[in-house]
Amino acid sequence: MNEVDKLTELFTQFPGIGPRQARRFVFFLLRQNTGYRAMLIRAIQDVATHVKQCSRCLRYAPLHVKEPLCDICADGNRDTTQLMLVEKDTDVEQMEHSGAYAGYYFVLGGSLSLTGKKYAIREKELVQYLQKYGAALSEIILALSATPDGEYTADYLATKLKDDASVQTARVTTLGRGLSTGSELEYADAHTLVQALKNRA
Numbered sequence: 001m002n003e004v005d006k007l008t009e010l011f012t013q014f015p016g017i018g019p020r021q022a023r024r025f026v027f028f029l030l031r032q033n034t035g036y037r038a039m040l041i042r043a044i045q046d047v048a049t050h051v052k053q054c055s056r057c058l059r060y061a062p063l064h065v066k067e068p069l070c071d072i073c074a075d076g077n078r079d080t081t082q083l084m085l086v087e088k089d090t091d092v093e094q095m096e097h098s099g100a101y102a103g104y105y106f107v108l109g110g111s112l113s114l115t116g117k118k119y120a121i122r123e124k125e126l127v128q129y130l131q132k133y134g135a136a137l138s139e140i141i142l143a144l145s146a147t148p149d150g151e152y153t154a155d156y157l158a159t160k161l162k163d164d165a166s167v168q169t170a171r172v173t174t175l176g177r178g179l180s181t182g183s184e185l186e187y188a189d190a191h192t193l194v195q196a197l198k199n200r201a
């Protein structure tokens, strides 16, 4: 495998990037000057050094020096009675951008697949989270994508949460379908998210 093939292969592992796009990235990089490539290499190294997984919500964020928490989890003014379960780090960002939610988050790291192929959610970590913080919760919001996999995952989690002894007092809700079918949370605009949150049931 030559250098171009090797870098192409690495880019194809990015979400949503096919071989042709990956190859375009490689030739784009070759056309840039040395300064740009050095900056890119440095930025990748910096992000790996300074951005870590929050020990509470499990999203990737620049952490506080003293405690391994992101800015949201370290914020004592947020609503401890509300927890929102989302698939991805970018979903947290979108929801924060909407300004409609003031509780805490837990990032599942993906969704379950209807075909049963990739069981990729952080279920064990969620159980541990609930053991630690579950007693304070009055609501758990399932904020998954309006896709078949997202809905399947929401159903699965709703059933699991019903049997979870650490959260017996919390009601489990899902985002209202202001989100159009098939849409992923990260592509929803702020207005849609506000509506979806208002219409949760």
Ligand SMILES: [Zn+2]
Binding pocket: 054, 055, 056, 057, 058, 059, 069, 070, 071, 072, 073, 074
């Ligand atoms: Zn956090």
